[in-house]
Amino acid sequence: MEAWSWLDRLPTERGGRSARALWIVAIAALAGGLLTWGLGLGVVALWAFVTAAVAVALVLPLPYALVSPLFMGVVGWLVDMVPFLVLIGWGVVVSRWAIGLVRARRMPRGGLWIWVPIGLAVWTTLGVVAITGADVKHFLLLLGIQLVASGAILAVGDALSTLEDRTRLVSGLVAFVVVLSAGVVLEYAGVPVQSMQDARVSTLVESAYGVDAFPNDIGMVKYERSRIGGAGELLGKIEKLRNEHADIPPVEVFQPRLGTFVGKLIVRFEGSARPYENELAALGVDLTYDNLGLGVSNTVPRMRSFPRNANTYAGVAAAALPFAFFLAWTSTGRRRVLGWAGVVASLFGIGFSLTRGAWLATFLGLALLVVLGVVSRRHKVEAVAAFVLAALFLTGFFLIKYNVDPLFARAKGEGSINTRQNLYQDTLESVNGINLLVGYGTERPRTSAGVSHALGQYIPRSGTHSTYLNYFFRTGAPGALMIIALYAWAGLHALFASRKGDGAEATFFSVAAAAVVIAAAHGVVLSFYVEPVYTLTISLVLGLALTAPEAGGRTALSRGRPVHR
Structure with missing residues (x-):
């Protein structure tokens, strides 16, 4: 077995033969998937990637395992099956953690806040009384995503008891944003990254297995009409x-x-x-x-990267930005380099996705960090300077190359705002009666043709394009109040924790609070369910903000069971 001893140097939850076996399966499946993808056997490659995602989710230490589905999603992009790979790996990680709870015969650690994500999962289940037969499949998908989202939040709050564990997760999240930005920069620069994707696989999988593949038929960079x-x-x-x-x-x-x-x-x-x-x-x-x-x-480029939606790319980048600052400020060596690379990659994603909502949300998060964050004045200046320099660079780049202000670069920008206003109005007006209590179970158009009764025109599916209205439409007023409470609790918990700790831990909770503010603000115009890459990212951010200070004890918002380990 000495020939395989190098496997023992790879990160694992527990060493031994089982860890070696899982690493062998993961490496062999990934290599086999890449080989069959190269040979044009896309469906075979997909299932090889699924096997690798499962093995990686089982073998890695939990902080790394929780972010592994994001990276396996990038691998899944090769066969146009990003959401499928993310959900498979995500489900395995949450199941692994939940089985550990059952074996230990205990509830998740954390205090009273754990009942909010649990309540969201339970209340989402009640949507079954409102759906029709045609909605069952979609409802089960949404319910499954809510279960693993709640599970991820609880898993982070329960298991990541040390600052080092949280830093490992944060490092993975920031590295993911670096991968997203590096990939789309290469595509924009002329490297044919997009041509590597086998887009035929998603169609075959949908027809063969009845799976909604959420295909990305737009590409990594979408050229949209310029206002000029x-x-x-x-x-x-x-x-x-x-x-x-x-x-x-x-x-x-x-x-x-x-x-x-x-x-x-x-x-x-x-x-x-x-x-x-x-x-x-x-x-x-x-x-x-x-x-x-x-x-x-004239057209302007709107960066999307590996996710199927520019808003997803911007949302993930914005949520990761405060944690990139954390790595840059508190780490040394490679982690510090990763932190500054993450700052650049995150600001690039926020800016070049041409998403105004992400810019505003980031501004609000950094404003909280500057006003209430327990970080040094130097670090506050660095955060503000990075944001301002990024805005100046973005503006100069678009003015010089495309002769247009990036804030209003897209010709359809105002139309998008009007569409959202009509959608929000229709969503609010359509929830009444028993649906005010349990919602509709799914987001859907108000008629089979997707036309609003109230407005007499086509608008997107009701309950989309906003986290809070999504929950209001699908789960009624109780669900909407619970998701608002979850964001508020996470943000306030992190603020209190930042004053309880000191040094790197105080910085961590300060940036965690900023990340929650960014996610909460962006959630006004971006649904938590926009696609699994975003849903998992925000779930991890909320979980990180709800972890207990390493010193133990309780914050003002974690009463109930003690949160020390």
């Missing part, structure tokens, strides 16, 4: 051509509303412009009909 589309510049060039050729008919140039024509301008003449097709082509106008053509409009 270039219609005026193109019109000026055509008018100059008309001055030289008086028989070219009058023309108008504008950006189309339909998403089908992203990156295009509509060029419409009052008569036929076919005789000057070559001259117009030299200006970038492709005549589709005698009097109608397409020009090239």
Whole structure:
């Protein structure tokens, strides 16, 4: 067995033969998955990756195991199955922790707050009385996600009793954001990262197993219409051509509303412009009909990285930013380097996702850190300086390269705000009667066509695009109050704990409180359920904020069972 002795140097919860066996399974499954993916056997690769995710979730120490599903999700991206891989690994980790509780015949440590995530899981179950037969499958998925989300929060609060354990988890979370940003930077720079994904697998899996794969059919970088589309510049060039050729008919140039024509301008003449097709082509106008053509409009890149949603990328990056500062301020060696790399990667994700909600949420979190955080003045200055420098860099980059202010770069930005307002109005108006108590069980459109009765127009699925309205719609007023209480309890607990500890621990709870404020503020416009990558990240953040100070005892918000180990 000496040939396998190197396996003993890998991190494990417990050593011995079982740990070696699990590492062998994990490494072999990962290697086999990469091999079959390279050979085009995507479905085989998927199940190999699933095997690796399970083995890794079982063998790693719990702080690393809790973040391992995020990294296995990146591997799952190769076969366009990120949420599936994340949920599998996440479920195994929570099950592993829960089985330990059963064996020890005890409740999770933590005090009174543990009943909030437990209550959310129980109350979500009551949605079964409101759903229809067609909603059963989706309801079970949402219930399962709530169970593992509550489990992750409880597991962190119960098991991560030392600052070192929390630092390990935080290191994994920050490293994940570095991977996200590095991947999307490479894609934007021209390295064909996106071409590595086998997008056929998700379709095959959905048809074969009936699994909702949540496919990412947009790509790591989405080019959206710029607010300054270039219609005026193109019109000026055509008018100059008309001055030289008086028989070219009058023309108008504008950006189309339909998403089908992203990156295009509509060029419409009052008569036929076919005789000057070559001259117009030299200006970038492709005549589709005698009097109608397409020009090239200005676009701006919106970074998404491996998650399927730019808001997810921004939300994960924003929540991880305070913990990146923690590593940079309190660690040495590689962890300190990881911390500063995480600061850069997080600010990049917040900025280049072009998500204004994430910027505002980050500002609020850092404001709390500066005003109430138990950190040195130097560290407060560094946090503010990093945020300001990132904003200046982002603004300068977009003004120089795309001639547009990044805060208002997207042409559809105002439309997105109006859509959310209509959605929120529809969600609030549609919850009444018994549904005010137990909700609807799932988020869904108000009619089969997805059209709002109240507004007479298409809007997104009711209960989406906001954490609090999502819970209000799915679980009624009690569920909404519980999720608000969970965020508030976590933030206040961390603030109290920051004053109970000192040194690195005080810094940890200060940044944890800032991270909760960021997540809570961003939750106004981003659903906790947007996709599992985000749900797991925020669950870990809430759990970290609810851990007990290493010195033991209780904070003002952890009465009940003592939280010392």
